[in-house]
Amino acid sequence: MNVCQSCGACCASFRVDFHPVELAGGAFAWGQGVPKEMTLPVTPAIVRMCGTDTAEPRCVALAGEVGKAVACNIYDARPSPCREFDVEHAACNRARQRHGLLPL
Ligand code: SF4
Numbered sequence: 001m002n003v004c005q006s007c008g009a010c011c012a013s014f015r016v017d018f019h020p021v022e023l024a025g026g027a028f029a030w031g032q033g034v035p036k037e038m039t040l041p042v043t044p045a046i047v048r049m050c051g052t053d054t055a056e057p058r059c060v061a062l063a064g065e066v067g068k069a070v071a072c073n074i075y076d077a078r079p080s081p082c083r084e085f086d087v088e089h090a091a092c093n094r095a096r097q098r099h100g101l102l103p104l
C-alpha cells in the first residue's frame with residue numbers, strides 16, 4: 001500500500017487554496033473538477049477546500065482515519081496543490097509530526 005494511503009496527515013494540516021478555474025465546470029478542472037460545495041470563496045481568484053483553515057484542519061474530502069487508512073473522496077478531481085504535494089515535499093514530515101507519525 002502507498003504510504004499516503006495509511007497517512008493523510010497533509011490533508012489534515014494545511015490550508016488548500018486554488019484558483020476557481022479548477023472547480024467543476026471550470027476551464028482547468030481536473031477530471032470532473034472540485035465540487036463547488038466543498039469549497040469556500042476567499043477572493044475572486046482563490047477558493048479553499050472546506051475544513052482546511054480551522055484550528056484542527058481536516059479537508060472535507062478526506063475519508064478515513066489519519067495515520068490508519070485514508071482516501072480522498074475526489075481523488076481524480078483533486079486540485080493542483082494536492083497534486084503537487086507528495087512525500088518529497090518538505091512539509092510532508094511536518095504534517096506527519098503534527099499527527100504523531102514518524103518521519104519518512
Ligand atoms: S503527509 Fe506525506 S506521507 Fe502523509 S499523506 Fe501527505 S504526502 Fe503522504
Ligand code: SF4
Nearest residue numbers: 011059061062072082
Ligand atoms: S482534496 Fe483530497 S487530496 Fe486534497 S486535501 Fe482534500 S482530501 Fe487531501
